[in-house]
Amino acid sequence: MQQPPFEVFDWHRILIKELPWTFLGEVAFRTVFMFAILLIALTVSGKREVRQLSIYELVLVIGLGSAAGDPMFYDDVPLSSSVVVFVVMMACYKLVTYISDRVKKVRNVLEGKPVYIVEDGRILVNNLDHEDITREELFADLRVQGIRQLGQVQTTILEPNGQISIFQFEGGEVREGLSIMPKKLDERTASLTQPGTYACYTCGHVETYYQPVTAPICRQCGQSDWCPTVK
Incomplete structure (x- = not known):
């Protein structure tokens, strides 16, 4: 089957590709899920693995790095999904740090004690x-x-x-x-x-x-x- 001609600066393809706009809700869910997985993994890994960065900052760097990199290289990754990832990751980061600053037990579990x-x-x-x-x-x-x-x-x-x-x-x-x-x-x-x-x-x-x-x-x-x- 002959592929349709590739159109440069096809804004529908760039923003959402063939996916429905409701897929962005799934992207938000995936982001929250991966934020939690990264947070748990880095908490378990110990202090030395997150040296010089707070555990929250490291999760943010890893998550945003992936979100920023894929749409730069792959034409089949729509920009709108990456934007949702950025927004949700930042919201998770702000929420978790807000809770951690105010709830000592949460802070001790996630960051540890001296x-x-x-x-x-x-x-x-x-x-x-x-x-x-x-x-x-x-x-x-x-x-x-x-x-x-x-x-x-x-x-x-x-x-x-x-x-x-x-x-x-x-x-x-x-x-x-x-x-x-x-x-x-x-x-x-x-x-x-x-x-x-x-x-x-x-x-x-x-x-x-x-x-x-x-x-x-x-x-x-x-x-x-x-x-x-x-x-």
Whole structure:
């Protein structure tokens, strides 16, 4: 069957194509549905995945990016559908942020709460695991701030936006701790052949041993790998 000639700037095709105008209601429903799916997926994925953007802003960027891109490239995507997507996405964004600003429980569920991940030079392993952050990621963030060992760190908090806030001990309060320098971490061992002060490789808890010990168990996290402390 011969195709009808393609007419450039056919405004009916550009705006709605062969679809009925009532299809725009379905577009609005699809947009609300996908907004909710994106919001749920990014909430579950954790803070680090939405770092530097609020979860609402990220959902908006993803949704509007798709809505803006398709009609730019494909002639069979009508502009009117994209306009509806933009309007509905913005309305969902405004509504959800309005509710979140006024209802603390909603805000805590969607954005999360600040989480302590280091206190007094020790890693709070359970909190770190719950937030799906590796020690390597934490150590990298600490090194960027010029920190060499956990004994310098009074408190580290993972903020709802994925950023990490770091509070250090003042000069005289710095204590011995686990080095976070890669080469020092490679010195971990389960057999302490010399008396001395050691830090748990997993959580940074510091213990002093006055005689050689084989595979001592950390009282904080239950692991048995240790590194010599540094100050």
